[in-house]
Amino acid sequence: MGTMSVNVATLRSATSVAAARESAREFLEDLAQPTIAAEAADTVILVVSELVTNALRHGSSLCALDLTAHPGSIEVAVHDGSPQAPRMRTPHLNGGTGGFGWPMVNRLARATAVTRRTTGGKTVSALLTW
Structure with a gap:
């Protein structure tokens, strides 16, 4: 099992999210046996x-992604500079965007947590079993 930290670019763009997804794929591929x-x-x-x-x-223009492999689970933690916790919103069903992500994460994860950081901001984490 291993740990990896990835700093996501300071840009507010799809390329930052794409880089985070690619880093997660690489992390998962590099896991020791058993493979996920x-x-x-x-x-x-x-x-x-x-x-x-x-x-x-919703947080800030800079965030960091930490992935940690535990026996039978993966922890995804994202740190950002905003102290505001994610909140459940009513999804926009008629052409709008947003409102689906946080409920979906809570449904997929065994556990989620929001932790305030002493240096400011917060960490949002999700524990996923495999």
Whole structure:
């Protein structure tokens, strides 16, 4: 099992989220045996994408991604400079965007947590079993 930290670019763009997804794929591919199943890997990458997108959209223009492998689970943690915790919103069903990500992360994860950082900001984490 291993740990990896990835700093996501300071840009508020899809390229930052794409870089986070690619880093997560590489992390999962590099895990020691047993390897993670394709469906579980897709779930981890989806959660990475959602948490990084939320951090860049609602947190601040800079965030960091930490992935930690534990026996039977992967922890996804995203740190950003905003003290405001994610909140459940009513999804926009008629052409709008947003409101789906945080509920989806909570449904996919075994556990989620929001922790205030002593240096400012917060860490949003999700524990995913595989």
